[in-house]
Amino acid sequence: MAKRGYHHGNLRKALVEAALALIEERGPTGFALSEAAKRAGVTPAAVYRHFAGREDLIAEAARQGYAIFTDVMQYAFDQGQPSALASFEATGRAYLAFARRYPGHYIAMFESGISVNRTPELAAIAARARAVLERAAEGLSRHIPPEKRPPPAMFSAHVWALSHGVVELFARNSPGTQSPFPPEELLETGIGIYLRGLGLIAPDE
Amino acid sequence: MAKRGYHHGNLRKALVEAALALIEERGPTGFALSEAAKRAGVTPAAVYRHFAGREDLIAEAARQGYAIFTDVMQYAFDQGQPSALASFEATGRAYLAFARRYPGHYIAMFESGISVNRTPELAAIAARARAVLERAAEGLSRHIPPEKRPPPAMFSAHVWALSHGVVELFARNSPGTQSPFPPEELLETGIGIYLRGLGLIAPDE
DNA sequence: TGTACATCAGTGAACGCGCGTTCACTGATGTAC
DNA sequence: TGTACATCAGTGAACGCGCGTTCACTGATGTAC
Numbered sequence: 001m002a003k004r005g006y007h008h009g010n011l012r013k014a015l016v017e018a019a020l021a022l023i024e025e026r027g028p029t030g031f032a033l034s035e036a037a038k039r040a041g042v043t044p045a046a047v048y049r050h051f052a053g054r055e056d057l058i059a060e061a062a063r064q065g066y067a068i069f070t071d072v073m074q075y076a077f078d079q080g081q082p083s084a085l086a087s088f089e090a091t092g093r094a095y096l097a098f099a100r101r102y103p104g105h106y107i108a109m110f111e112s113g114i115s116v117n118r119t120p121e122l123a124a125i126a127a128r129a130r131a132v133l134e135r136a137a138e139g140l141s142r143h144i145p146p147e148k149r150p151p152p153a154m155f156s157a158h159v160w161a162l163s164h165g166v167v168e169l170f171a172r173n174s175p176g177t178q179s180p181f182p183p184e185e186l187l188e189t190g191i192g193i194y195l196r197g198l199g200l201i202a203p204d205e
Numbered sequence: 206m207a208k209r210g211y212h213h214g215n216l217r218k219a220l221v222e223a224a225l226a227l228i229e230e231r232g233p234t235g236f237a238l239s240e241a242a243k244r245a246g247v248t249p250a251a252v253y254r255h256f257a258g259r260e261d262l263i264a265e266a267a268r269q270g271y272a273i274f275t276d277v278m279q280y281a282f283d284q285g286q287p288s289a290l291a292s293f294e295a296t297g298r299a300y301l302a303f304a305r306r307y308p309g310h311y312i313a314m315f316e317s318g319i320s321v322n323r324t325p326e327l328a329a330i331a332a333r334a335r336a337v338l339e340r341a342a343e344g345l346s347r348h349i350p351p352e353k354r355p356p357p358a359m360f361s362a363h364v365w366a367l368s369h370g371v372v373e374l375f376a377r378n379s380p381g382t383q384s385p386f387p388p389e390e391l392l393e394t395g396i397g398i399y400l401r402g403l404g405l406i407a408p409d410e
Numbered sequence: 411t412g413t414a415c416a417t418c419a420g421t422g423a424a425c426g427c428g429c430g431t432t433c434a435c436t437g438a439t440g441t442a443c
Numbered sequence: 444t445g446t447a448c449a450t451c452a453g454t455g456a457a458c459g460c461g462c463g464t465t466c467a468c469t470g471a472t473g474t475a476c
Contacts, residue, residue, distance in 0.1 A: 007418095007419055007420075007470095007471060007472070008419075008420075011419080011420085027318050028234070029233070029234050029318060032461075032462065032463090033462080033463060033464090034461075034462065034463075035461095035462095042419095042420070042421090043420065043421055043422070044462090044463075044464080045420075045421070045422080045423095045464080045465080045466085046419070046420045046421075047463095047464095048463095048464075048465085049418080049419055049420070050419095053463070053464075054462095054463065054464095110373075111316075113232050113234060150394060150398075151385075153385045153386075154385070154386055154391065154394060155398070157371075157374075157375065157384075157385055157386065157391055158367070158391070158394070158395040158398070160370065160374060161367055161370030161371045161373075161374055161375070161391070161395065162363070162366055162367045162370055162395075163370065164369075164370035164373060164374055165365065165366030165367055165368065165369035165370030165371075165373070166362075166366045166370075168315075168366075168369055168370070168373060169362075169365060169366055169369055170362065170366070179362075180356075180358045180359065180362055181358075181359055181362065186359065186362055186363070186366070189355060189359060189363070190363040190366065190367075190399075192402075193355075193360070193363070193399055193402035193403055194395075194398055194399050194402055195402065196401075196402035197397075197398035197399055197400065197401035197402030197403075198398055198402075212437095212438060212439070212451095212452055212453075213452075213453075216452080216453085237428075237429065237430090238429080238430060238431090239428075239429065239430075240428095240429095247452095247453070247454090248453065248454055248455070249429090249430075249431080250431080250432080250433085250453075250454070250455080250456095251452070251453045251454075252430095252431095253430095253431075253432085254451080254452055254453070255452095258430070258431075259429095259430065259431095412476105413475105413476085414474105414475090414476085415473105415474085415475085415476100416472105416473095416474085416475100417471105417472085417473085417474095418470105418471100418472090419469105419470100419471085419472095420468105420469090420470090420471100421467105421468075421469075421470095422466105422467100422468085422469105423465105423466090423467100423468105424464105424465085424466085425463105425464085425465075425466100426462105426463100426464095427461105427462085427463095428460105428461105428462090429459105429460085429461090429462095430458105430459100430460095431457105431458085431459095432456105432457085432458075433455105433456090433457085433458100434454105434455100434456100435453105435454075435455090435456105436452105436453090436454075436455105437451105437452100437453090437454095438450105438451100438452090438453100439449105439450085439451095439452095440448105440449095440450090441447105441448085441449085441450100442446105442447090442448085442449100443445105443446090443447085443448100
């Protein structure tokens with residue numbers, strides 16, 4: 001169990017952790033398999049006992065990210081229940097919280113260039129994450145008059161896109177630089193205005 | 206002027222074009238200075254007559270991207286005038302159109318990891334792009350009752366974020382894979398609902 | 411409890427590769443006389 | 444118009460580097476007897 005000795009104990013886990021830390025520090029480009037191995041206190045060749053190669057290691061980081069992501073979203077959804085509105089808003093906020101709290105996972109998932117279709121396993125778990133948001137949208141959908149009700153998948157896509165855009169442009173230091181407003185505020189007001197547009201929040205509040 | 210002969214004619218331009226094509230084909234990671242040189246029919250060392258190095262070449266691609274981007278946004282804005290609403294919607298659509306039509310520039314600007322603060326020149330032109338969107342927002346702002354008027358910079362950020370999120374998740378093949386709706390439709394309906402939430406579109410249309 | 415042995419996680423050396431960058435050079439171009 | 448010359452864009456060879464990956468190996472571990 002302990003790390004000392006010839007055998008590592010849990011190298012697989014240590015490698016994923018090292019990879020996540022590296023991705024977080026250096027960006028997707030800066031990640032090197034050899035360096036992840038070094039950080040785990042192991043020769044580069046040892047990595048191949050646990051992963052097929054560099055890409056496979058990143059994919060595993062992304063997979064774990066989607067697992068956490070789905071849990072976080074599901075939890076937020078449940079917290080908001082039985083109010084469809086509260087559930088919907090909470091999942092939006094959870095997106096931002098996830099990006100903040102698990103930046104390595106976030107980058108592996110969305111910025112590393114790893115396709116979600118790389119593995120059936122990865123595709124499945126990503127679909128599950130999407131499903132949580134769509135379920136929240138479906139719940140909301142029932143409160144909109146049928147004749148002006150957009151497909152739930154559409155407005156779950158809207159909220160996802162808004163959340164993703166806020167994260168990319170204003171929550172990570174990348175190109176947006178100094179954001180005009182705190183990302184949390186930006187996302188909250190944005191979702192608020194959007195939901196009012198759907199007729200789900202009264203115009204006066 | 207012609208390409209034949211010892212001297213290239215316009216190597217600088219050819220290098221930027223090669224870089225853009227490569228970035229578009231291989232992603233930001235796949236871009237190699239040596240290969241851009243090869244495509245321009247030139248030795249890697251020749252690049253250093255025109256650029257300080259690899260990063261500088263990417264930064265120049267991004268700079269040209271911002272220049273085009275600003276023009277495109279400005280043009281869309283002007284087309285929508287004198288209607289503030291039409292101008293606002295048009296700039297949103299222009300964002301998507303830009304990403305579609307100039308993918309290499311788009312990637313250099315937003316996905317290459319090049320900071321907008323790398324050069325004062327680059328920062329300046331990016332600020333100009335932001336200013337176009339904010340001006341559109343200011344125009345719109347006048348139609349909102351002052352007491353419930355969010356800062357123009359805030360809702361220009363919302364539209365930017367929504368546009369960016371739609372592009373990243375649904376218009377590029379990256380992680381979102383098969384999008385549930387055409388990105389154009391997604392963005393248009395999203396902005397429509399958002400503007401209705403601001404009270405800028407009548408609830409019945 | 412003690413010994414023999416199979417397993418297999420991790421070693422260490424080596425590889426080929428393409429990369430970004432440098433340097434002294436060369437030869438095409440355009441200008442001055 | 445013709446010659447001498449300065450300029451400087453592009454050459455080609457070389458570099459050191461870190462990368463991902465391979466391979467035969469070794470030695471710690473746990474199991475069978």
